[in-house]
Amino acid sequence: MTHLRSRRRRLVAPLGLVLTLATLGIAPAAQAATPAADTPAATTQTGPKLPYVVNTRTDHRTISSVEKAIARAGGEIVITYRQIGVIVVHSTNPAFGEQIRKVRGVQSAGATRTAPLTPAGITREGDTDKLTAAEAAKIRERAGEGQEPLEAEQWDLRAIGADKAAKINPGSSKVTVGVIDTGVDDTHPDLAPNFSASQSANCVGGKPDTSPGAWRPYQPDHDHGTHVAGEIAAARNGIGVAGVAPGVKVAGIKVSEPDSQLFFPESVVCAFVFAADKGIEITNNSYYVDPWLYNCMDDPDQRAIVDAVNRSQLYAQRKGTLNVAAAGNSNHDLDSDAIVDDSSPDDVPTPITRTIDPHECFDIPTQLPGVVTVSSVGVKGTKSYFSTYGKGVIDVAAPGGDKYQIPDTPEKNGRILSTVPGGGWDYMQGTSMASPHAAGVAALLKSEHPWASPAQLQAMLKAQADNPGCPTEPYDGNGDGVVDAWCKEGKRTNGFYGAGIVDALDAVN
Numbered sequence: 001m002t003h004l005r006s007r008r009r010r011l012v013a014p015l016g017l018v019l020t021l022a023t024l025g026i027a028p029a030a031q032a033a034t035p036a037a038d039t040p041a042a043t044t045q046t047g048p049k050l051p052y053v054v055n056t057r058t059d060h061r062t063i064s065s066v067e068k069a070i071a072r073a074g075g076e077i078v079i080t081y082r083q084i085g086v087i088v089v090h091s092t093n094p095a096f097g098e099q100i101r102k103v104r105g106v107q108s109a110g111a112t113r114t115a116p117l118t119p120a121g122i123t124r125e126g127d128t129d130k131l132t133a134a135e136a137a138k139i140r141e142r143a144g145e146g147q148e149p150l151e152a153e154q155w156d157l158r159a160i161g162a163d164k165a166a167k168i169n170p171g172s173s174k175v176t177v178g179v180i181d182t183g184v185d186d187t188h189p190d191l192a193p194n195f196s197a198s199q200s201a202n203c204v205g206g207k208p209d210t211s212p213g214a215w216r217p218y219q220p221d222h223d224h225g226t227h228v229a230g231e232i233a234a235a236r237n238g239i240g241v242a243g244v245a246p247g248v249k250v251a252g253i254k255v256s257e258p259d260s261q262l263f264f265p266e267s268v269v270c271a272f273v274f275a276a277d278k279g280i281e282i283t284n285n286s287y288y289v290d291p292w293l294y295n296c297m298d299d300p301d302q303r304a305i306v307d308a309v310n311r312s313q314l315y316a317q318r319k320g321t322l323n324v325a326a327a328g329n330s331n332h333d334l335d336s337d338a339i340v341d342d343s344s345p346d347d348v349p350t351p352i353t354r355t356i357d358p359h360e361c362f363d364i365p366t367q368l369p370g371v372v373t374v375s376s377v378g379v380k381g382t383k384s385y386f387s388t389y390g391k392g393v394i395d396v397a398a399p400g401g402d403k404y405q406i407p408d409t410p411e412k413n414g415r416i417l418s419t420v421p422g423g424g425w426d427y428m429q430g431t432s433m434a435s436p437h438a439a440g441v442a443a444l445l446k447s448e449h450p451w452a453s454p455a456q457l458q459a460m461l462k463a464q465a466d467n468p469g470c471p472t473e474p475y476d477g478n479g480d481g482v483v484d485a486w487c488k489e490g491k492r493t494n495g496f497y498g499a500g501i502v503d504a505l506d507a508v509n
Contacts, residue, residue, distance in 0.1 A: 005326035006432030048116030062105035110301030156399035161505030170247030172447035181225030183217035184252030206266030215252035230419030244440025272312035286432035291345035325366035326431035334390030376400025385477025391495035398437035401429030465500030
């Protein structure tokens with residue numbers, strides 16, 4: 001399994017509890033931590049270079065003092081996000097984390113990966129199984145009046161009424177959805193009309209680069225972010241596919257590493273802060289923050305990762321940004337007592353196997369407070385076989401595809417068709433695809449209600465959702481005769497679909 005929340009036509013292996021800072025066991029950025037008496041002395045120890053996040057109080061005096069302590073401990077500051085009290089640091093001192101955690105004003109600190117910075121990391125093979133010319137021609141023959149040439153294959157739009165919604169309100173160009181992902185190919189003809197270069201950047205490494213084209217994928221097969229962008233805002237311009245909100249703007253904020261395509265904490269922190277400061281109304285987050293699928297609060301490094309990313313996404317919320325995230329593709333029940341995580345850390349060749357409590361170890365950003373957590377459904381409107389779920393965790397559901405649920409379309413492909421780099425189109429499935437459908441509906445709601453705060457948008461997103469309720473029969477997603485998941489029912493929500501499946505048509509009516 002990879003960190004990306006998608007599965008393609010040829011499959012490659014790729015949350016939200018309502019949490020408060022107190023639940024996470026993290027002091028708010030403005031609250032003082034218990035001070036330590038000593039500061040680290042200058043160090044001569046050397047080891048592999050690792051990146052760290054150091055989380056402090058936000059007052060100028062504390063940050064300046066901590067920055068000096070970082071230097072004494074053998075740390076090199078990459079960037080300081082003073083507005084949230086997060087400092088990104090590189091250090092070759094093996095004891096850096098332990099030493100800096102003792103400094104007055106430091107509330108948490110830890111390494112953001114387990115492998116050193118120098119190696120390329122674990123390479124993920126790409127999948128370039130694009131829609132062929134013959135397949136495209138077959139789909140175009142079925143295009144109806146007023147449809148995009150490839151829209152006959154987009155069962156997902158019809159499932160949530162997005163095709164009808166576009167005739168009423170396709171979304172406002174004053175609303176931007178930021179795609180925090182592997183980069184977006186803004187030259188794609190379906191994306192170019194709606195792309196916002198002024199709100200796009202490369203945040204890899206933790207520091208934003210806004211030079212022209214920096215937001216584009218490193219390689220053509222780094223297609224995940226471009227696919228997500230098309231699902232949200234591919235233009236209705238008579239070329240290929242359409243997005244859920246074809247009138248809104250889309251921005252690309254690249255956070256994945258050049259070789260491994262992993263999403264490390266310092267890059268994600270940069271992305272949330274950048275999105276907030278650039279006035280982006282909604283972000284889509286179809287990934288989990290590497291290298292840990294679940295970050296456990298009893299580990300000082302993982303605790304610091306949760307703290308840093310949470311500060312950044314809360315900052316975005318305070319600035320008016322709604323953050324939408326994919327639930328995950330592990331078919332895990334996030335309301336259970338125990339989950340086996342055998343994929344972490346994923347920046348080394350051999351991960352460990354551990355049993356974690358999902359109430360104490362968190363998939364981020366999706367399980368962070370205020371983030372909209374999205375599960376996936378297929379064409380039948382039932383939970384996708386891979387989708388993670390959990391009562392009190394899932395906020396809404398949306399089409400993400402399912403190879404076992406077959407639509408009546410020209411190609412009869414149960415996955416989601418969208419844009420990929422180089423001007424083509426491809427099928428993928430995953431909660432990676434469900435999240436942008438929800439983000440697109442949120443963008444339609446923001447277009448209709450520009451005054452709405454992130455919390456109000458989330459409430460409206462849930463209010464317009466259609467809740468099918470838990471299945472009446474035991475859930476067997478892949479049809480092998482074995483029960484794969486158990487849906488817990490509540491008064492208004494349930495473990496599979498949260499408040500229900502998003503509805504674009506209701507959003508604009």
